[in-house]
Amino acid sequence: MRIGIIGAGALGGTFAALLARAGHEIEVTARGAGLAAIRADGIRLSGGYGEAHARVAAGELLTVRPELALVCTKAQDAEAALTANLELLDGVPLVIVQNGLDGVATAERIVPGSSAVGLLSIIAANYTEPGVVRVTTPATSYLGRGDGAPDAESIRLAAILSEAVPVVAIPGFRGAQWTKLIVNMLNAVPAVVGWSVQDVIRDRRLRRVVAASMREAVRTGIARGVRFGALQGLGDRRLRLFARLPLALGQVLPWLMGVRMGGVPNLGSTQQSLRRGQPTEIDFLNGAVVREAELAGLDAPVSRALTALVHEVEASGAPLAPERVLAAVRV
Incomplete structure:
Protein backbone atom coordinates (compact mmCIF):
# COMPACT_ATOMS: atom_id res chain seq x y z
CA MET A 1 0.00 0.00 0.00
CA ARG A 2 1.15 3.56 -0.70
CA ILE A 3 1.29 5.30 2.70
CA GLY A 4 2.16 8.92 3.39
CA ILE A 5 3.55 9.87 6.80
CA ILE A 6 3.41 13.55 7.67
CA GLY A 7 6.03 14.28 10.31
CA ALA A 8 8.94 11.82 10.47
CA GLY A 9 9.99 12.41 14.07
CA ALA A 10 10.08 9.83 16.85
CA LEU A 11 6.73 8.18 16.18
CA GLY A 12 6.49 9.08 12.50
CA GLY A 13 9.97 7.65 11.93
CA THR A 14 9.07 4.51 13.88
CA PHE A 15 5.93 3.88 11.85
CA ALA A 16 7.70 4.72 8.58
CA ALA A 17 10.53 2.27 9.20
CA LEU A 18 8.26 -0.54 10.38
CA LEU A 19 5.69 -0.08 7.60
CA ALA A 20 8.47 -0.01 5.01
CA ARG A 21 9.91 -3.19 6.52
CA ALA A 22 6.45 -4.76 6.15
CA GLY A 23 6.55 -4.05 2.41
CA HIS A 24 4.55 -0.82 2.08
CA GLU A 25 5.59 2.05 -0.19
CA ILE A 26 6.35 4.97 2.12
CA GLU A 27 6.72 8.70 1.56
CA VAL A 28 7.44 10.95 4.55
CA THR A 29 7.52 14.66 5.18
CA ALA A 30 10.19 16.27 7.33
CA ARG A 31 12.07 19.52 7.69
CA GLY A 32 15.57 20.83 8.21
CA ALA A 33 18.26 18.47 9.42
CA GLY A 34 15.78 15.60 9.70
CA LEU A 35 14.83 15.87 6.04
CA ALA A 36 18.46 16.11 4.95
CA ALA A 37 19.39 13.01 6.98
CA ILE A 38 16.50 10.94 5.65
CA ARG A 39 17.25 11.92 2.06
CA ALA A 40 20.92 11.04 2.54
CA ASP A 41 20.64 7.79 4.48
CA GLY A 42 17.00 6.92 5.15
CA ILE A 43 15.55 6.24 8.60
CA ARG A 44 17.53 4.05 10.99
CA LEU A 45 15.46 2.34 13.68
CA SER A 46 16.76 0.35 16.64
CA GLY A 47 15.55 -0.83 20.03
CA GLY A 48 12.32 -2.56 20.92
CA TYR A 49 11.25 -3.56 17.40
CA GLY A 50 14.70 -4.64 16.25
CA GLU A 51 16.87 -3.05 13.60
CA ALA A 52 15.43 -1.47 10.47
CA HIS A 53 16.97 0.76 7.82
CA ALA A 54 14.27 2.26 5.63
CA ARG A 55 15.17 4.27 2.55
CA VAL A 56 11.98 6.18 1.84
CA ALA A 57 10.91 9.07 -0.36
CA ALA A 58 11.10 12.29 1.65
CA GLY A 59 10.27 15.96 1.16
CA GLU A 60 8.81 18.96 2.92
CA LEU A 61 5.43 18.04 1.38
CA LEU A 62 3.93 14.85 -0.04
CA THR A 63 4.41 14.54 -3.80
CA VAL A 64 2.23 11.49 -4.53
CA ARG A 65 -1.36 10.92 -3.47
CA PRO A 66 -1.27 8.15 -0.82
CA GLU A 67 -3.86 5.46 -0.22
CA LEU A 68 -3.53 6.07 3.52
CA ALA A 69 -1.90 8.89 5.47
CA LEU A 70 -0.60 9.06 9.03
CA VAL A 71 -0.35 12.51 10.58
CA CYS A 72 2.46 12.30 13.14
CA THR A 73 3.34 15.95 13.67
CA LYS A 74 3.29 17.63 17.05
CA ALA A 75 -0.24 18.74 17.92
CA GLN A 76 0.53 22.42 17.39
CA ASP A 77 1.78 21.74 13.84
CA ALA A 78 -1.14 19.59 12.67
CA GLU A 79 -3.32 22.32 11.17
CA ALA A 80 -0.52 23.82 9.09
CA ALA A 81 0.70 20.39 7.92
CA LEU A 82 -2.77 19.25 6.89
CA THR A 83 -3.41 22.52 5.07
CA ALA A 84 -0.09 22.36 3.22
CA ASN A 85 -0.82 18.81 1.99
CA LEU A 86 -4.56 19.30 1.50
CA GLU A 87 -4.62 18.77 -2.28
CA LEU A 88 -3.18 15.25 -2.00
CA LEU A 89 -5.03 14.32 1.22
CA ASP A 90 -8.61 15.14 0.25
CA GLY A 91 -10.55 11.88 0.24
CA VAL A 92 -7.66 9.86 1.70
CA PRO A 93 -8.22 7.97 4.99
CA LEU A 94 -6.32 9.75 7.76
CA VAL A 95 -4.85 8.30 10.94
CA ILE A 96 -4.04 11.05 13.44
CA VAL A 97 -1.13 9.98 15.67
CA GLN A 98 -1.01 12.80 18.21
CA ASN A 99 -1.18 13.67 21.85
CA GLY A 100 -3.96 15.79 23.29
CA LEU A 101 -7.68 15.74 22.65
CA ASP A 102 -8.18 17.71 19.43
CA GLY A 103 -6.38 15.83 16.64
CA VAL A 104 -9.31 14.10 14.93
CA ALA A 105 -11.53 17.18 15.14
CA THR A 106 -8.77 19.30 13.58
CA ALA A 107 -8.34 16.83 10.71
CA GLU A 108 -12.09 16.70 10.07
CA ARG A 109 -12.22 20.49 9.94
CA ILE A 110 -9.24 20.94 7.62
CA VAL A 111 -9.88 17.92 5.35
CA PRO A 112 -13.67 17.43 5.44
CA GLY A 113 -13.56 15.10 2.45
CA SER A 114 -11.51 12.53 4.35
CA SER A 115 -12.39 9.99 7.02
CA ALA A 116 -10.22 10.58 10.10
CA VAL A 117 -9.50 8.26 13.02
CA GLY A 118 -7.22 8.74 16.00
CA LEU A 119 -4.35 6.54 17.08
CA LEU A 120 -2.99 6.53 20.62
CA SER A 121 0.58 5.30 20.72
CA ILE A 122 2.25 4.36 24.00
CA ILE A 123 5.49 3.55 22.19
CA ALA A 124 8.40 5.38 23.82
CA ALA A 125 11.01 6.38 21.26
CA ASN A 126 14.00 8.71 21.43
CA TYR A 127 14.71 10.92 18.43
CA THR A 128 17.65 13.10 19.38
CA GLU A 129 19.69 12.59 16.18
CA PRO A 130 18.25 13.42 12.72
CA GLY A 131 17.01 10.32 10.93
CA VAL A 132 17.79 8.02 13.86
CA VAL A 133 15.10 6.60 16.17
CA ARG A 134 15.55 4.29 19.15
CA VAL A 135 12.46 2.60 20.56
CA THR A 136 12.94 2.35 24.31
CA THR A 137 9.52 0.84 25.09
CA PRO A 138 7.49 -1.05 22.46
CA ALA A 139 3.75 -1.15 23.06
CA THR A 140 0.40 -1.78 21.43
CA SER A 141 -1.26 1.28 19.86
CA TYR A 142 -5.00 1.96 20.02
CA LEU A 143 -7.14 3.26 17.17
CA GLY A 144 -10.69 4.59 16.99
CA ARG A 145 -12.94 7.63 17.16
CA GLY A 146 -15.84 8.91 19.22
CA ASP A 147 -17.52 7.14 22.12
CA GLY A 148 -19.06 4.03 20.57
CA ALA A 149 -17.84 0.68 19.31
CA PRO A 150 -15.09 0.64 16.65
CA ASP A 151 -16.55 1.02 13.17
CA ALA A 152 -15.61 -0.99 10.08
CA GLU A 153 -13.13 1.65 8.88
CA SER A 154 -11.30 1.68 12.21
CA ILE A 155 -11.05 -2.12 12.19
CA ARG A 156 -9.76 -2.10 8.59
CA LEU A 157 -7.09 0.50 9.29
CA ALA A 158 -5.96 -1.24 12.49
CA ALA A 159 -5.48 -4.45 10.49
CA ILE A 160 -3.33 -2.67 7.89
CA LEU A 161 -1.09 -1.04 10.48
CA SER A 162 -0.83 -4.27 12.47
CA GLU A 163 1.14 -5.76 9.60
CA ALA A 164 4.01 -3.64 10.96
CA VAL A 165 3.27 -2.92 14.63
CA PRO A 166 0.49 -4.03 17.01
CA VAL A 167 -2.59 -1.80 16.63
CA VAL A 168 -6.02 -2.53 18.14
CA ALA A 169 -9.34 -0.85 17.22
CA ILE A 170 -11.04 0.03 20.51
CA PRO A 171 -14.44 1.26 21.72
CA GLY A 172 -14.78 4.48 23.68
CA PHE A 173 -11.88 6.20 21.96
CA ARG A 174 -12.58 9.59 23.55
CA GLY A 175 -12.20 8.08 27.01
Whole structure:
Protein backbone atom coordinates (compact mmCIF):
# COMPACT_ATOMS: atom_id res chain seq x y z
CA MET A 1 0.00 0.00 0.00
CA ARG A 2 1.15 3.56 -0.70
CA ILE A 3 1.29 5.30 2.70
CA GLY A 4 2.16 8.92 3.39
CA ILE A 5 3.55 9.87 6.80
CA ILE A 6 3.41 13.55 7.67
CA GLY A 7 6.03 14.28 10.31
CA ALA A 8 8.94 11.82 10.47
CA GLY A 9 9.99 12.41 14.07
CA ALA A 10 10.08 9.83 16.85
CA LEU A 11 6.73 8.18 16.18
CA GLY A 12 6.49 9.08 12.50
CA GLY A 13 9.97 7.65 11.93
CA THR A 14 9.07 4.51 13.88
CA PHE A 15 5.93 3.88 11.85
CA ALA A 16 7.70 4.72 8.58
CA ALA A 17 10.53 2.27 9.20
CA LEU A 18 8.26 -0.54 10.38
CA LEU A 19 5.69 -0.08 7.60
CA ALA A 20 8.47 -0.01 5.01
CA ARG A 21 9.91 -3.19 6.52
CA ALA A 22 6.45 -4.76 6.15
CA GLY A 23 6.55 -4.05 2.41
CA HIS A 24 4.55 -0.82 2.08
CA GLU A 25 5.59 2.05 -0.19
CA ILE A 26 6.35 4.97 2.12
CA GLU A 27 6.72 8.70 1.56
CA VAL A 28 7.44 10.95 4.55
CA THR A 29 7.52 14.66 5.18
CA ALA A 30 10.19 16.27 7.33
CA ARG A 31 12.07 19.52 7.69
CA GLY A 32 15.57 20.83 8.21
CA ALA A 33 18.26 18.47 9.42
CA GLY A 34 15.78 15.60 9.70
CA LEU A 35 14.83 15.87 6.04
CA ALA A 36 18.46 16.11 4.95
CA ALA A 37 19.39 13.01 6.98
CA ILE A 38 16.50 10.94 5.65
CA ARG A 39 17.25 11.92 2.06
CA ALA A 40 20.92 11.04 2.54
CA ASP A 41 20.64 7.79 4.48
CA GLY A 42 17.00 6.92 5.15
CA ILE A 43 15.55 6.24 8.60
CA ARG A 44 17.53 4.05 10.99
CA LEU A 45 15.46 2.34 13.68
CA SER A 46 16.76 0.35 16.64
CA GLY A 47 15.55 -0.83 20.03
CA GLY A 48 12.32 -2.56 20.92
CA TYR A 49 11.25 -3.56 17.40
CA GLY A 50 14.70 -4.64 16.25
CA GLU A 51 16.87 -3.05 13.60
CA ALA A 52 15.43 -1.47 10.47
CA HIS A 53 16.97 0.76 7.82
CA ALA A 54 14.27 2.26 5.63
CA ARG A 55 15.17 4.27 2.55
CA VAL A 56 11.98 6.18 1.84
CA ALA A 57 10.91 9.07 -0.36
CA ALA A 58 11.10 12.29 1.65
CA GLY A 59 10.27 15.96 1.16
CA GLU A 60 8.81 18.96 2.92
CA LEU A 61 5.43 18.04 1.38
CA LEU A 62 3.93 14.85 -0.04
CA THR A 63 4.41 14.54 -3.80
CA VAL A 64 2.23 11.49 -4.53
CA ARG A 65 -1.36 10.92 -3.47
CA PRO A 66 -1.27 8.15 -0.82
CA GLU A 67 -3.86 5.46 -0.22
CA LEU A 68 -3.53 6.07 3.52
CA ALA A 69 -1.90 8.89 5.47
CA LEU A 70 -0.60 9.06 9.03
CA VAL A 71 -0.35 12.51 10.58
CA CYS A 72 2.46 12.30 13.14
CA THR A 73 3.34 15.95 13.67
CA LYS A 74 3.29 17.63 17.05
CA ALA A 75 -0.24 18.74 17.92
CA GLN A 76 0.53 22.42 17.39
CA ASP A 77 1.78 21.74 13.84
CA ALA A 78 -1.14 19.59 12.67
CA GLU A 79 -3.32 22.32 11.17
CA ALA A 80 -0.52 23.82 9.09
CA ALA A 81 0.70 20.39 7.92
CA LEU A 82 -2.77 19.25 6.89
CA THR A 83 -3.41 22.52 5.07
CA ALA A 84 -0.09 22.36 3.22
CA ASN A 85 -0.82 18.81 1.99
CA LEU A 86 -4.56 19.30 1.50
CA GLU A 87 -4.62 18.77 -2.28
CA LEU A 88 -3.18 15.25 -2.00
CA LEU A 89 -5.03 14.32 1.22
CA ASP A 90 -8.61 15.14 0.25
CA GLY A 91 -10.55 11.88 0.24
CA VAL A 92 -7.66 9.86 1.70
CA PRO A 93 -8.22 7.97 4.99
CA LEU A 94 -6.32 9.75 7.76
CA VAL A 95 -4.85 8.30 10.94
CA ILE A 96 -4.04 11.05 13.44
CA VAL A 97 -1.13 9.98 15.67
CA GLN A 98 -1.01 12.80 18.21
CA ASN A 99 -1.18 13.67 21.85
CA GLY A 100 -3.96 15.79 23.29
CA LEU A 101 -7.68 15.74 22.65
CA ASP A 102 -8.18 17.71 19.43
CA GLY A 103 -6.38 15.83 16.64
CA VAL A 104 -9.31 14.10 14.93
CA ALA A 105 -11.53 17.18 15.14
CA THR A 106 -8.77 19.30 13.58
CA ALA A 107 -8.34 16.83 10.71
CA GLU A 108 -12.09 16.70 10.07
CA ARG A 109 -12.22 20.49 9.94
CA ILE A 110 -9.24 20.94 7.62
CA VAL A 111 -9.88 17.92 5.35
CA PRO A 112 -13.67 17.43 5.44
CA GLY A 113 -13.56 15.10 2.45
CA SER A 114 -11.51 12.53 4.35
CA SER A 115 -12.39 9.99 7.02
CA ALA A 116 -10.22 10.58 10.10
CA VAL A 117 -9.50 8.26 13.02
CA GLY A 118 -7.22 8.74 16.00
CA LEU A 119 -4.35 6.54 17.08
CA LEU A 120 -2.99 6.53 20.62
CA SER A 121 0.58 5.30 20.72
CA ILE A 122 2.25 4.36 24.00
CA ILE A 123 5.49 3.55 22.19
CA ALA A 124 8.40 5.38 23.82
CA ALA A 125 11.01 6.38 21.26
CA ASN A 126 14.00 8.71 21.43
CA TYR A 127 14.71 10.92 18.43
CA THR A 128 17.65 13.10 19.38
CA GLU A 129 19.69 12.59 16.18
CA PRO A 130 18.25 13.42 12.72
CA GLY A 131 17.01 10.32 10.93
CA VAL A 132 17.79 8.02 13.86
CA VAL A 133 15.10 6.60 16.17
CA ARG A 134 15.55 4.29 19.15
CA VAL A 135 12.46 2.60 20.56
CA THR A 136 12.94 2.35 24.31
CA THR A 137 9.52 0.84 25.09
CA PRO A 138 7.49 -1.05 22.46
CA ALA A 139 3.75 -1.15 23.06
CA THR A 140 0.40 -1.78 21.43
CA SER A 141 -1.26 1.28 19.86
CA TYR A 142 -5.00 1.96 20.02
CA LEU A 143 -7.14 3.26 17.17
CA GLY A 144 -10.69 4.59 16.99
CA ARG A 145 -12.94 7.63 17.16
CA GLY A 146 -15.84 8.91 19.22
CA ASP A 147 -17.52 7.14 22.12
CA GLY A 148 -19.06 4.03 20.57
CA ALA A 149 -17.84 0.68 19.31
CA PRO A 150 -15.09 0.64 16.65
CA ASP A 151 -16.55 1.02 13.17
CA ALA A 152 -15.61 -0.99 10.08
CA GLU A 153 -13.13 1.65 8.88
CA SER A 154 -11.30 1.68 12.21
CA ILE A 155 -11.05 -2.12 12.19
CA ARG A 156 -9.76 -2.10 8.59
CA LEU A 157 -7.09 0.50 9.29
CA ALA A 158 -5.96 -1.24 12.49
CA ALA A 159 -5.48 -4.45 10.49
CA ILE A 160 -3.33 -2.67 7.89
CA LEU A 161 -1.09 -1.04 10.48
CA SER A 162 -0.83 -4.27 12.47
CA GLU A 163 1.14 -5.76 9.60
CA ALA A 164 4.01 -3.64 10.96
CA VAL A 165 3.27 -2.92 14.63
CA PRO A 166 0.49 -4.03 17.01
CA VAL A 167 -2.59 -1.80 16.63
CA VAL A 168 -6.02 -2.53 18.14
CA ALA A 169 -9.34 -0.85 17.22
CA ILE A 170 -11.04 0.03 20.51
CA PRO A 171 -14.44 1.26 21.72
CA GLY A 172 -14.78 4.48 23.68
CA PHE A 173 -11.88 6.20 21.96
CA ARG A 174 -12.58 9.59 23.55
CA GLY A 175 -12.20 8.08 27.01
CA ALA A 176 -8.95 6.44 25.93
CA GLN A 177 -7.68 9.84 24.74
CA TRP A 178 -8.21 11.13 28.26
CA THR A 179 -6.35 8.17 29.73
CA LYS A 180 -3.44 8.90 27.37
CA LEU A 181 -3.57 12.52 28.51
CA ILE A 182 -3.13 11.28 32.08
CA VAL A 183 -0.11 9.21 30.97
CA ASN A 184 1.31 12.31 29.29
CA MET A 185 1.38 14.12 32.60
CA LEU A 186 4.75 12.35 32.91
CA ASN A 187 6.20 14.77 30.34
CA ALA A 188 6.31 18.21 31.92
CA VAL A 189 8.53 17.81 34.99
CA PRO A 190 11.31 15.87 33.20
CA ALA A 191 11.28 18.52 30.46
CA VAL A 192 11.61 21.35 32.99
CA VAL A 193 14.50 19.86 34.97
CA GLY A 194 16.22 18.05 32.08
CA TRP A 195 16.12 14.59 33.69
CA SER A 196 14.82 11.29 32.36
CA VAL A 197 11.30 10.30 33.34
CA GLN A 198 12.71 7.49 35.49
CA ASP A 199 15.04 9.84 37.38
CA VAL A 200 12.19 12.25 38.08
CA ILE A 201 10.00 9.45 39.40
CA ARG A 202 12.80 8.20 41.64
CA ASP A 203 12.98 11.64 43.28
CA ARG A 204 10.36 11.69 46.06
CA ARG A 205 9.69 15.44 45.83
CA LEU A 206 9.31 15.56 42.05
CA ARG A 207 7.30 12.31 41.99
CA ARG A 208 4.79 14.05 44.25
CA VAL A 209 4.45 16.88 41.72
CA VAL A 210 3.90 14.38 38.88
CA ALA A 211 1.26 12.57 40.93
CA ALA A 212 -0.46 15.88 41.69
CA SER A 213 -0.62 16.79 37.99
CA MET A 214 -2.04 13.36 37.16
CA ARG A 215 -4.64 13.56 39.92
CA GLU A 216 -5.67 17.06 38.82
CA ALA A 217 -6.10 15.83 35.24
CA VAL A 218 -8.21 12.85 36.35
CA ARG A 219 -10.43 15.06 38.50
CA THR A 220 -10.86 17.42 35.55
CA GLY A 221 -11.90 14.54 33.29
CA ILE A 222 -14.42 13.34 35.85
CA ALA A 223 -15.87 16.84 36.07
CA ARG A 224 -16.19 16.84 32.25
CA GLY A 225 -18.20 13.61 32.32
CA VAL A 226 -15.45 11.40 30.91
CA ARG A 227 -15.45 7.63 31.25
CA PHE A 228 -11.77 6.79 31.01
CA GLY A 229 -10.77 4.12 28.52
CA ALA A 230 -8.55 1.15 29.33
CA LEU A 231 -4.97 1.93 28.35
CA GLN A 232 -1.57 0.78 29.64
CA GLY A 233 -3.05 -0.88 32.71
CA LEU A 234 -5.20 2.13 33.52
CA GLY A 235 -8.96 2.37 33.27
CA ASP A 236 -11.99 4.18 34.58
CA ARG A 237 -12.31 2.39 37.91
CA ARG A 238 -8.61 2.61 38.77
CA LEU A 239 -8.32 6.28 37.81
CA ARG A 240 -11.41 7.26 39.79
CA LEU A 241 -9.92 5.53 42.83
CA PHE A 242 -6.62 7.34 42.23
CA ALA A 243 -8.48 10.69 42.12
CA ARG A 244 -9.70 10.12 45.68
CA LEU A 245 -6.36 9.11 47.17
CA PRO A 246 -4.12 11.47 49.14
CA LEU A 247 -0.90 12.27 47.28
CA ALA A 248 1.16 10.21 49.71
CA LEU A 249 -0.61 7.12 48.36
CA GLY A 250 -1.25 8.40 44.83
CA GLN A 251 2.48 8.54 44.13
CA VAL A 252 2.43 4.81 43.58
CA LEU A 253 0.84 5.35 40.16
CA PRO A 254 3.73 7.27 38.53
CA TRP A 255 6.17 5.01 40.37
CA LEU A 256 4.62 1.91 38.77
CA MET A 257 4.63 3.59 35.36
CA GLY A 258 8.32 4.31 35.78
CA VAL A 259 9.03 0.69 36.66
CA ARG A 260 7.29 -0.46 33.46
CA MET A 261 9.55 1.80 31.39
CA GLY A 262 12.59 -0.30 32.25
CA GLY A 263 16.16 0.87 32.54
CA VAL A 264 16.68 2.72 29.23
CA PRO A 265 16.33 6.45 30.00
CA ASN A 266 13.03 7.80 28.68
CA LEU A 267 13.27 11.53 27.99
CA GLY A 268 9.60 12.06 27.14
CA SER A 269 8.45 13.76 23.95
CA THR A 270 8.35 17.25 25.48
CA GLN A 271 11.99 17.14 26.57
CA GLN A 272 13.03 15.75 23.20
CA SER A 273 11.46 18.77 21.50
CA LEU A 274 13.37 21.08 23.85
CA ARG A 275 16.66 19.32 23.14
CA ARG A 276 16.08 19.81 19.41
CA GLY A 277 15.34 23.49 20.00
CA GLN A 278 11.73 23.10 18.85
CA PRO A 279 8.47 24.31 20.41
CA THR A 280 6.79 21.71 22.60
CA GLU A 281 3.18 20.59 22.61
CA ILE A 282 2.73 21.43 26.29
CA ASP A 283 -0.30 23.61 25.46
CA PHE A 284 -2.02 20.44 24.21
CA LEU A 285 -1.02 18.39 27.29
CA ASN A 286 -1.06 20.27 30.60
CA GLY A 287 -2.53 23.23 28.74
CA ALA A 288 -5.46 21.06 27.68
CA VAL A 289 -6.11 20.20 31.33
CA VAL A 290 -6.23 23.91 32.17
CA ARG A 291 -8.76 24.60 29.38
CA GLU A 292 -10.93 21.59 30.21
CA ALA A 293 -10.93 22.55 33.90
CA GLU A 294 -12.12 26.05 33.00
CA LEU A 295 -14.98 24.54 30.97
CA ALA A 296 -15.96 22.55 34.06
CA GLY A 297 -15.81 25.64 36.27
CA LEU A 298 -12.65 24.40 38.02
CA ASP A 299 -9.07 25.54 38.42
CA ALA A 300 -5.99 23.50 37.45
CA PRO A 301 -3.12 25.26 39.23
CA VAL A 302 -0.62 22.41 38.91
CA SER A 303 -0.96 22.11 35.15
CA ARG A 304 -1.02 25.88 34.76
CA ALA A 305 2.26 26.21 36.65
CA LEU A 306 3.92 23.36 34.76
CA THR A 307 2.82 24.78 31.42
CA ALA A 308 4.40 28.12 32.32
CA LEU A 309 7.63 26.43 33.44
CA VAL A 310 7.96 24.48 30.19
CA HIS A 311 7.46 27.70 28.22
CA GLU A 312 10.17 29.31 30.35
CA VAL A 313 12.58 26.52 29.39
CA GLU A 314 11.56 26.91 25.73
CA ALA A 315 12.49 30.59 25.91
CA SER A 316 15.78 30.17 27.81
CA GLY A 317 17.00 26.93 26.28
CA ALA A 318 18.22 25.71 29.67
CA PRO A 319 16.59 23.39 32.23
CA LEU A 320 15.56 24.70 35.63
CA ALA A 321 16.60 23.47 39.05
CA PRO A 322 14.16 21.10 40.79
CA GLU A 323 13.66 23.76 43.45
CA ARG A 324 12.01 26.01 40.87
CA VAL A 325 9.42 23.31 40.23
CA LEU A 326 8.81 22.81 43.92
CA ALA A 327 8.44 26.55 44.46
CA ALA A 328 5.96 26.91 41.59
CA VAL A 329 3.93 23.81 42.41
CA ARG A 330 3.16 23.62 46.12
CA VAL A 331 1.49 20.28 46.82
